[in-house]
Structures are given as structure tokens and as C-alpha cells.
Amino acid sequence: MLSYPFMQNAYMAGTLIAIISGIMGVFVIARNMSFLTHTLSEIGFAGAAFGIFMGWQPLNGMLLFTTISSIGVGELGAKSSRRENSITAISALAIGLGILFLSLADSNASYATGILFGSVIGISRQNVIQMVALSAVVLIVTAFIYRFLKFDSFDAIGARVEGLWTRTLSVIFLVLLAFSVSVAAQIVGSLLIFILLTLPAAAAKYYAHTVGMMIGVAVTFSLLGVWIGLYLSYVTNWPVSFFIAVIEVLFYFSALIFQRLKA
């Protein structure tokens, strides 16, 4: 299977995606941002469709849209009651725009399903290189702000009281999240990207009690999902995102059961 270049690309990209998603996911869960992550992926869909319409790489359109909107959301700030509703509105707009751009761009339907549901064969070596670069940015910046991000994410009140620059931190985090969403969408598709960015970390919370361990467990769960998913998809010819979804949901529910048994 790994003698095919497209499978090599898929495995390389998938591994990167799993690592990035596992790490970022821990902060997404701690910051209660699952919902926003979902919205960012819909915005990513609109961006990818826009990219196709403009004749760009879908990834570039995605980056453009998700980055701009993540900064916009950061500006919406802490007024959380209004935030939920604004996010829903933005979501609706994003999906609408995505559909419009796709129909305006006279591309075939398989391109659209690729964006929405992800694909294995669509990943070129050049995509992989771009993904490596983006992932490197995410990893380096995260390592740099790690201690601050950890404090702000796991104890926002304590961090504010200690005078941490929490506003700036949350904008930086959202931009990193935008990058991660765009990268991850390449394989699982924008419709299912929140799977990798939320479920492994949500499960990890029940097994680990330090941030470092949670990251370790979350990365393991997402790596297993992606690797096994890619293999099963290759063997059965069914979509890879289906398998990833099932595997991650299994991890999540076993974590809940594990928690029940412990109590």
C-alpha cells in the first residue's frame, strides 16, 4: 500500500494532521471552543470553495477565510452570550457562500465532495510540503506561548488575575486554530474536521491529569484514528473520514465508560 505515492502523501499528511489536532484539541476543549471550531470548519469550506472559484489551491482560500474570521471572532471578545448567536449567524453565511462559490466555479462535483468530506487521493507532494510548513508554524508558536496558553486555557480567572495578556493570547490561539483547521481539512474534510480537533482531546481528559499527558493521549488517539482509518479506507475503498469518525467516537465513548467504572 505504501508503495503508491498517493498513499505515502496521505500518511505523511495524516500524521501531521493528527499531531497538530491532538495538541490544539486539548486547548480547544479546555477553552470550551468546540462550537467555534465547528464554525471555523464551515468557514473553511466557504474559503476552499472561494479558492476554487478564484482558481487557487483550496487550502489557500481556506487559510484566508479562517484566519480573517478567527481574528474577527477574537475582536468579538468576551461578551459570550452575544458570541454564540453571532457565531451561528457567521456559520450560516459561510455555508451559503461556500455553496454559491462552488456553483459559480464550474468545477465537477467530486471536487466539492473532496472539500466537504476529505479525500485520500487528492493530496499532492506539494500539498504535503505546504502542510509541513503550516504545521511547523503552529508547533513553534505553540511551544513559545505554551506556558501562557496553558494557564489561560485551564484557569482563565487565575491567569487574568496574574496580569497575563489574555486578549492577545486568545487572538494568537484563534489564528493557530485557523491554521490547524485548514491543514486538517485536507484529509478529513471541512465537514468532519472538528472530529479530530475535539474528540481525542475530550477523551484524553478522562485518562490524564496533566496538560502534557493530555496532549500525549490526545495525539495518540488521533494518530491511531488517522492511521487505521487510512488503512481501512485503502482496503475497503470507503471514505477515510467515515473510519476516522467511527474510531474517534469509539475512543470517546470508551473514555466515558472508563470514567464511569472508576467512579
Place this chain on the structure above:
Amino acid sequence: MTESILKLNQLAFAYSDKQVFTNLNYDLKKGDFLSIVGENGVGKTTLMRLILQELKPTGGTLSFLPNRQAVKVGYVPQFRNIDSEYPLSIQDFVGLNFARVGLPWLNRAERKRVSDILAETKLIQMRHRPLGQASGGEKQKAYLAQALLDQPNLLILDESTASLDPIAKTELLDLVKQINQEQQLTVIFVTHDIPLARRYADDYLFLSAGHYEAGPIAALTNEKVGDMDHA
């Protein structure tokens, strides 16, 4: 005990339209254990936020002595959102306060500091327990340990004992009092529990609407606090 650490001079504060207090004067001495008492809503938390410089005075001054850099404030806030599913261990939670430029993981000296402070706050045995599953008293001790981690010389406890049972209250304040005495840590303890303030504080600052009083704790007589003494 003559050295001052914090001076309030004709301090006034108002939220956009609501005056909270005016002409507040106080001279906080180094090593003092000051209780700030008063009914809910008189502005105790607001005063703490002024000290933390989260808010700016609308009148008068608030100054740290000998200078701003010399005073490091540790604050245990009144409200914290830690639910029963909160995953981090007590140890990891306390270590969060090492938020400074550095490697992602704590170095040896930092790990040593975390375990010293856990020992000091009597949390060492339960340090691996998830904070979400700790009792109210243990949670407050963890908040205290986190605030003490980077060695403040002014510690503020904002209603930290409000939700605790009598035994946990005593345990927490015994601990704070011990550190206050051994390390000359200046403490501001915000409470509406007068008997508790009497038991631990050296001095008091009593806030009520449009009025305040201060003095040694022995002078905090019942007629002064009026019907507040039921706490």
C-alpha cells in the same frame, strides 16, 4: 512594623455612574494581617481590583511602597470556574502560575518550588488528585498555593472562606496566619465573617455605604458592625 507597603490616599472609585467609595485613606503596614469587612456590595472586591490595577482610581491615589516593583501581589479571587470534571491534578494546577518565557515543561528549580509550596499548604499527599474532585477546602488551598507560587509579598484572599465549613475555614486561615508570621507576608483577608476576622486579623477596615472605619481588630466592636455580626 512601621514600614508601609500600600497607601490609599483620598481614594475614590465609581463604575460609570455608580459611586462605590470616596475619600478612602489607609496605610497598610508590612507584615500586617488586615481584614476588610463589610456587607455584600459595599465595594470590597472593587477595592481589590484597584490594588491589582485592573481598575483605575477615579479620584485620589493608591501607591505601593517603597515602589511599585517592590510589591508583588498574589490574589485568590472570589470566584473560580472549576467544575467536577476539571481534569488537572492539584500539582499541575498550582504549577500553571509559572507562566513565563521558558521551555514548555518546568525545570528542576520550578518543580522543586511547586513541591515546596504543596508541602507548605499541606497538599503534598493529594497532589496527583484531579482538582475537580477535591473538597472545597482543598480547592481553596490549591488556589492559595498557586497564588503563593511566585512568592508574592502581599497576599489577598477575597472571600476565600465563604463556602467552607468551620473546620476547613480554620485550617485554611491557620495556614495563612502561619505564613504571615513566619515570612512577614502581608495579608489582606476580605470577608463578611466578623468572628473569623476577629480571630485572625491584626487590623480591620470596615466598609459600609458612604462610610468606612479602620483600626486594630480589638476595636471592631459589635455596635460598629451593627447587624452584620450574624455571619
